[in-house]
Amino acid sequence: MINLLYWTRRRLVPFLAISIIIPFISGCSSLSAPIVVASGAGIGYVLLQSHSRTGKEYWNDQQLDRAITRAINKDKTLTTKYGDTKHINVTVFNGIVLLTGEAPVETQIARIIDLANSFSASRQVINRIELAGKSNLNSRVNDALLTTQVRASLLDSEYLNGHKIKVVTERANVYLLGTVTRKESEIAADLASSVSGVVRVVKVFQYL
Incomplete structure (x- = not known):
């Protein structure tokens, strides 16, 4: 299941749900020992799965x-x-x-x-x-900056592996791609939406 959801400053608005069949590929995902993480505010979750993509x-x-x-x-x-x-x-x-x-x-x-x-x-x-017409240079430079800031925020988080999430930004709209748990997708979208200048976040995730 791939869910495309708009996030606008922590407000979730359903946009589109696209269902696809994703064949199981041996070695693409693995179970690890549960890891409990929590923030200072007492909010946490259990990371049950990790996913690494193959070179192929x-x-x-x-x-x-x-x-x-x-x-x-x-x-x-x-x-x-x-x-x-x-x-x-x-x-x-x-x-x-x-x-x-x-x-x-x-x-x-x-x-x-x-x-x-x-x-x-x-x-x-x-x-x-x-x-619309082609975006100008200033818009693309701003998109590149937002992409860098969102990536940094994801990589800095102790609650998910930011390396497995791809970030694309167009006209300050941030698209997140990757294979994650639903909890990780919520955390990633929340982190991206908190970056100043981001208009909205669209999740294009495949779920574990």
Whole structure:
């Protein structure tokens, strides 16, 4: 189950739920001894599982990311008809493809989605492309800064392993990808939403 949920300053608003079947892959997850952690306020949880991705999984995601990006950049329909009017980012995690960025025409976005879906390795394509003109340099610099700050917050937390969460930021909207427990997803979203300048947080997690 992948849940996309908007978080706005600790307020949770259901946005979209997408169900997919995730085949069990031997060695992808392991059970560890329960670890009880608690904050000074007395809030804690029990970490029952840890998940480490294999080198093959990383490689497959990188190859799919590059293939989709290359297809979008070289597509004659997009380049000839629309020119350099789009700004698209492709992010892949365990075959789940997240499309973010901006494009000014709906048919342009539809074509990009079709291209992403054309690869057999794409298990699910999630479209978060804004119907708008390309973001400016200041906006992208701000997004890069927010990504760095959110990552630092996740890595600094004693309640989850921030290394297994991927962070993508577009127009101050933060997307979180990874394989986590539901409790970890709540903590990660709460940490990301607490970073100054973040407009909203969207969870694109796969759950243990």
